[in-house]
Amino acid sequence: MSDDDRAPPPRFNAARYCLAENARHRGDKAALVVVGEQEVQRLSFAEADRAVRAIAGGLSRLGLEPGTRVMIRMGNEADYVLVYFGALAAGLVALPSSLQLTAAEAAFLMEDSGASAIVLGEGAVINRDRLGERILLGPGEIAAMKAGEPAADYADSAADDPATLVYTSGTSGSPKGVLHAHRAIWGRRPMHAHWLGLTEHDVMLHAGAMNWTYTLGVGITDPWACGATAIVYNGPRDRGIWPALIAAHGATIFAAVPSVYRQILKYADLARHDLSRLRHGVTAGEALPADLLNAWTETTKKPLYEALGMSEISTYVSSGPTIPVRPGSPGKPQPGRRVAILPAEGEPVPLRAGETGLLAVHRSEPGLMLGYWNRPDEEEAVLRGDWFTGGDLASLDADGYLWFHGRNDDLMNAMGYRVSPNEVEAALIEHPDVAEAGVAELAVRADLKVIAGFVVLAPGAAQDPQALIAWCGERLAAYKTPREIRFLDALPRTVNGKVQRKRLAETQA
Structure with missing residues (x-):
């Protein structure tokens, strides 16, 4: 992608970009389908x-x-x-x-x-x-x-x-x-080909709520920018409803957070629904566990493409039709993106392959935010020379794939080592008795914090904290292994489904 292709026209209205040409050239085509409990509303x-x-x-x-x-x-x-x-x-x-x-x-x-x-x-x-x-x-x-x-x-x-x-x-x-x-809408164009594989012939079904930028972006804006049909659901939140909606409305792409895919596999009778028109699923918002990726692809025979993004720039690293999936990695920077790994401190000189640092996006990126609203101090903290750093710790391997190591401010201190909760969570979630897991530091004394796992058990599983600690001990270094396990009915989450790690230690078993 040349610099000319990256830059939008100087006069540019995002709503016009998504609607004006579509109204002229495909005015009768369905633009938006809202599926409710009793009725379906369609807008051309x-x-x-x-x-x-x-x-x-x-x-x-x-x-x-x-x-x-x-x-x-x-x-x-x-x-x-x-x-x-x-x-x-x-x-x-x-x-x-x-x-x-x-x-x-x-x-x-x-x-x-x-x-x-x-x-x-x-x-x-x-x-x-x-x-x-x-x-x-x-x-x-x-x-x-x-x-x-x-x-x-x-x-x-x-x-x-x-x-x-x-x-x-x-x-x-x-x-x-x-x-x-x-x-910002112009800046989303690299994801259309390289993550979503989106064209005017697609029907996009998104499982999220309208207020979330993931839904407004991937569920509505991207389909409209490409002349495709967008479908959203406004009925009862039956965890197994999505395959029925995919089949009934001929969705070719399905978008959701990883937990929704896990719920589909657990609660839906996939054999009852015709998913032949579905080309692939896409996911973002949380890391996609390798076991879930494998379970989805083996059960449905459909690819599942992950992306990494943030509120400040949306998704800019992904797997997709042009970027082969590598389990455990969200993919590569999409073509045209200028992405680097910078040292957490010191001069903003990009690190070499394999080195862990702050994930950074060049400030020339058209999808990058204008800034934080009335927060100049926080804005200054994320700008490093020509780069924007959002606080994600990551590394790029020799093939260009990105490996996510958590948030810079999520890192835990264990025996003098800095430990990412993502790594510990990935070990816990592999246990067959664990349905969901979150990890955070837990204060056991005024002067002592330990790594603790917060677990939602699978149906019928018994509480056995020592077995889970031993399980992690077989998969992680001693300093990374949880010292305590707390059992919860549900993990604390934001309204958009993200686990709130900082609230885990406040929850009661």
Whole structure:
């Protein structure tokens, strides 16, 4: 990929990029399918284009200036997508958020972002005492906008104009806003061929919630950027529902976190469903265990491609149709990406193959964030010369494959050695009695912390902590082996399903 191919046009609106050409050339094609418990809602590209421009026109008529933040607090419904793209189409900044947030958590986002408008779906809560002069829009107001006169065109945005503000999951401290430009959607193009294998002929089914950037990106934005159909589910969370949806709607690509694939294998009767149209699955959000990769591919005979990313840049390392899978590695930097491993301290000079350091992406990357919202100190901490470092520890082998060694701030100190929880978790999850596992340091005395495993047992398995410790001792160096095992009914997770390691030590057995 040449530098000219990497750079978006100077004038670039992300919503126009995803919808305008599709509406002209494939207007009758299904753009979005929302599958509910009782009904299925379908929008063509022409209908989506009109609705998005109509919402853009409605937001503009409220007097909202370019760059104004619009907070979206809705469920897995079509209007979530339309409002999100409508904000971008109007030159505003969309702030996606989750219905699962408490009123206090939602108020923090509203106030920290300085949002001027709040869009609420059915069942959404907001602290009205803290609204101030903010504009509150409910389902009725959005319906009226969609029925109104659409904007004649998409906003004439610059590629570097702000478009989306997403907040990190807040596993430590207060959530922080990550501000992205319109060009971020252009920066996703390498993943279309090299991770997703996505073309206009595909039907993408995503298992995530709309508020998550993984869902809005891979589940909606990427299919629309390629002229493909996007499917989301808005029904009861039956853990075995996904093969039925794949078969019923002819999904060719399925996207989910690793735990969903494990649930499918455990709870779904795969033999009952026709998965012939499914080409492959893709996964991100957490590391893909080798045993799960093998179980999925052996059972379904379908490839499963992993990717590594972050809120600040999305996914940029992956396996895929052009990058063969190597179990235990998320893959290689996608062609066109400038990726390096830097020393944790000192000059930002890329390390050699096999050396572990901070995973870094060059600041010329078009998908890289504009910065942290009102957090210049944290922004300064992640910039090292020409590189952005997000805190992931990794190494690149001689073949260019990346090996993830955890977060720089997740590392545990055991007997003077720095130990990644990922390595210990991988050993625990291999045990047949273990359904899920998390690892963190546990304070057993004021002056002593030990490595502890937090385990959700498989159905019917008995609690035997010494057996699990011995199992790990056979697979790990002594200083890496857990000293304690705690049994839990469930691991603490963020609303998007990521294990919150920092909360593990707070849980009760």
